[in-house]
Amino acid sequence: AQRVTQPEKLLSVFKGAPVELKCNYSYSGSPELFWYVQYSRQRLQLLLRHISRESIKGFTADLNKGETSFHLKKPFAQEEDSAMYYCALRKGGKLIFGQGTELSVKP
């Protein structure tokens, strides 16, 4: 069965520290993976998609098929990065979400 796992419920770092939010997936085909961000229980906004191989707000994510992972990274965290982050897998036109990781960046 397709599944997305985000092992950390909460990740707390200091401003300027590197950040890595983990995402692992199980999927038999070629995955299409996304990261969404949610600030203060607002709407989810697309942050990254693996197909674009882009960097948004300093965040990057690389698809590692061998490890079935799509970890989100940022070299220097900022306070405004504090939010909920969701990893998602698209299958059959639907998004399957992980449980989410709350990132807290302390001053």
Place this chain on the structure above:
Amino acid sequence: DADVTQTPRNRITKTGKRIMLECSQTKGHDRMYWYRQDPGLGLRLIYYSFDVKDINKGEISDGYSVSRQAQAKFSLSLESAIPNQTALYFCATSPGQGPGNTIYFGEGSWLTVV
């Protein structure tokens, strides 16, 4: 981004009452979805619709029903609300399955069942 609009934004209702959450979009997308968000569980799919005549159950459809009144409108109903349906509900839309097509979310509807 007001392209995906949900009403009401907040609602408190009593156990056993029928409640409808409405979603409308101006993006011209064919595909629409309803998700619920619970702490520690992420977002779970309730129902989805790929066009006006297409309705599909998602992961957690029990206790819910939907209606796709038009391409732009997709409503979610709780026939007899119960307290464990207290959650934040999101409507979403997508243009289709093509690579890179994004799914866009509304601002959410807070529902409290007392």
